[in-house]
Amino acid sequence: MNDTRSLPMPMNIASRSSLLVATLAVALAAGLAAPLWAADAPPPVAAASGPAASAEGSATRSLDEQIQDLKKDVIDLNKDLFMLEEELLFPANTQVAVFVSMDVGDFFALDSISLKIDSHEVSNYLYTPREVTALLKGGVQRLYVGNLRSGQHELVALFNGKGPHERSYRRAASVRFEKGVGAKYLELKITDHQRAQQPEFEIKDWE
Amino acid sequence: MPALAAAGSIGHAAPDFALPAAIGNNVRLSEYRGQPVIVSFWSSRCGLCARQLAALDRYYGTYRSSGLIVLGVSVDDDAQHAQDYAHAHVMAFPLLLDSAKAVSRAFGIERLPSTVLIDRGGVVRFLHSDDGAGDDSYVAQIRALLDDKFGGL
Numbered sequence: 001m002n003d004t005r006s007l008p009m010p011m012n013i014a015s016r017s018s019l020l021v022a023t024l025a026v027a028l029a030a031g032l033a034a035p036l037w038a039a040d041a042p043p044p045v046a047a048a049s050g051p052a053a054s055a056e057g058s059a060t061r062s063l064d065e066q067i068q069d070l071k072k073d074v075i076d077l078n079k080d081l082f083m084l085e086e087e088l089l090f091p092a093n094t095q096v097a098v099f100v101s102m103d104v105g106d107f108f109a110l111d112s113i114s115l116k117i118d119s120h121e122v123s124n125y126l127y128t129p130r131e132v133t134a135l136l137k138g139g140v141q142r143l144y145v146g147n148l149r150s151g152q153h154e155l156v157a158l159f160n161g162k163g164p165h166e167r168s169y170r171r172a173a174s175v176r177f178e179k180g181v182g183a184k185y186l187e188l189k190i191t192d193h194q195r196a197q198q199p200e201f202e203i204k205d206w207e
Numbered sequence: 208m209p210a211l212a213a214a215g216s217i218g219h220a221a222p223d224f225a226l227p228a229a230i231g232n233n234v235r236l237s238e239y240r241g242q243p244v245i246v247s248f249w250s251s252r253c254g255l256c257a258r259q260l261a262a263l264d265r266y267y268g269t270y271r272s273s274g275l276i277v278l279g280v281s282v283d284d285d286a287q288h289a290q291d292y293a294h295a296h297v298m299a300f301p302l303l304l305d306s307a308k309a310v311s312r313a314f315g316i317e318r319l320p321s322t323v324l325i326d327r328g329g330v331v332r333f334l335h336s337d338d339g340a341g342d343d344s345y346v347a348q349i350r351a352l353l354d355d356k357f358g359g360l
Binding site: 111112125126127128129130131 | 225226227232233234235238
């Protein structure tokens, strides 16, 4: 992590992906190029027996382990770069993140959420059935992450979907919140109100 | 969504998108990663597009069991026209609505019909700006995508 902090500017996802692909390619090429046997030695025969076969087997295992280690290094590097990117693009003192969670969903089939902060649209997300299923299974989606200066702000979320009896359903929820020096986390919660047989939309401010 | 120049898009990752369907559920391109995808841009007022969609419907019928995905993206200004077309000409694959033209712009589409063939890794491999879906070249390209003859990015 420490060595990556010296990067002059945040890397975007595309350049990070390119770096990872290149790293993996070089690493694999290096691993595969490593000789399993000496260049001047005769190639191993298919039906090698005894100690020769076991030596070849251990060399293959060793190469597999090296490749797995390299893959793990690449994944770790990806994680560090992701965290660095987050820290640089969205510093804690200005960061605002909005999450979405959904409970039960008997009375509301989510289609899209439009998000406005201080009257500016910052996100308009369309949900596929697979994404809705993931939310209903307890998944929490980070819908938006951005930067805001300290002070009072207003968040408005517009939920679109199908309500009871397959009718088109639009509902807005809003909250005024105070952005302080730390990161601000807000959660859009969609729940079922069993008694009213209606969905409920709530915005929770995670202090 | 960063825009690709249509001809220069070959060999690059296809821009992801999520669009509502004229009939059925919303569709997100990245959910089909691992399967070859054909994206065809069309309009309800384009006669060549109708022929193209019909040809793609035939290919879809033949190759869907092998994993082929076909998506039709309408660039009609009025989504109602596209919806009327979708109800009148039922296709086995989803017809999507892109009235804002954000997706066609991202793919750098300049004429209709245009058809983009994307491999299992999400990379644009072929681009056609004609209605030649009846040509043998399409079959060869679809087979190449299904056989995964490309190494990804």
